[in-house]
Every structure is written in structure tokens, then in C-alpha cells.
Amino acid sequence: MPRNVVPMIHVPDVRSTVAWYETLGFTVEGTNEDDGEMNWARLTFGRGELMFAAGGHPSTAERREMDVYIEVDEVEALYQRLKERAELVAEINDTFYGMREFIIRDLNRFWITFGQPVATG
Numbered sequence: 567m568p569r570n571v572v573p574m575i576h577v578p579d580v581r582s583t584v585a586w587y588e589t590l591g592f593t594v595e596g597t598n599e600d601d602g603e604m605n606w607a608r609l610t611f612g613r614g615e616l617m618f619a620a621g622g623h624p625s626t627a628e629r630r631e632m633d634v635y636i637e638v639d640e641v642e643a644l645y646q647r648l649k650e651r652a653e654l655v656a657e658i659n660d661t662f663y664g665m666r667e668f669i670i671r672d673l674n675r676f677w678i679t680f681g682q683p684v685a686t687g
Contacts, residue, residue, distance in 0.1 A: 572608075572615040575632065576622035577674050580604040583618050586673045590648065592616070611636060625675050633677040641666050641682035648680075660684055 577583045581604040584594060591611065598606040605620040614636060638644055645658045645668050655669035655677055667681035 570615070572617055573632070573634070574617040574619055575634075575674075575676065576619050578620075578622050578624050580607055580618050580620050583607075583672070583674060584609065587616070589651070590678075612638075622674065627675065630674070630676045633679060635679045635681065638680050638682055641668070641680055644680055 580597075584597070584604065584607045587609055588594065592609040593611070594607060595610050595615075596608045597604055603620070606617065608615060608617045610616075616634065642658065648670060649668070652670040652672070655671050656667075656679075658666065658668040660666050661681075664684050664686075665681040666684050667679050669677050669679045672678055
């Protein structure tokens with residue numbers, strides 16, 4: 567029985583990508599280097615995990631091949647903290663599927679959506 571699914575994203579510069587994600591609050595759990603070049607890293611954010619590996623290519627596309635969706639507890643506070651620190655793709659809003667969310671773009675132009683279920687009641 568599967569235990570977990572962890573996306574691995576190929577990026578042009580693993581070290582720079584790790585440093586950028588650390589500014590968002592991700593924690594580095596493991597890395598690998600060959601000849602001083604970081605070629606793999608595993609990061610966590612709460613219970614979520616991401617891995618980055620070397621070999622990705624730069625892109626000027628509006629949207630990359632995958633997005634990262636992160637469910638959080640305090641989306642408003644996170645939005646206030648990140649809206650000036652990262653390229654904003656979508657302002658905070660309520661979606662038709664019951665989430666309050668916003669989207670930023672990382673240094674590799676991947677979209678990261680942070681969402682929280684809209685309180686009902």
C-alpha cells in the first residue's frame with residue numbers, strides 16, 4: 567500500500583531553488599552534492615514534501631508543466647507575508663471549489679498555489 571507521494575521537480579539550479587524555498591518557510595531535510603554541485607534536495611513544508619533534482623531547463627512559458635498546491639491553515643497571513651516577496655500570479659480569492667487561495671511563481675516559473683478551505687457555517 568502506498569505511503570506517500572512526493573513530487574520531484576527538475577530545475578536548472580538546485581542550490582538556488584532550495585535557498586528560494588527556504589525563504590518561504592520550507593525546511594531542507596536532505597541534499598546530495600557531486601563535485602560541489604548540489605544535484606538533489608528534499609524539502610518539507612508541514613507534512614508536505616518536495617524534491618528537486620538537477621537537469622531542468624529555464625522557461626519563459628506563462629505556465630510550466632506542473633504546479634505545486636499547498637494547503638495551509640492561515641492563508642491570509644501567508645498571503646500578507648509573501649505578496650511582496652514573490653511574483654504574484656493571482657491575488658487571494660475564494661474559488662468555486664471551496665478554497666481561499668492565491669498563486670505565486672517561483673524562481674523557475676512554476677506556479678505555487680496556497681489554499682485553505684473556506685469556513686462554512
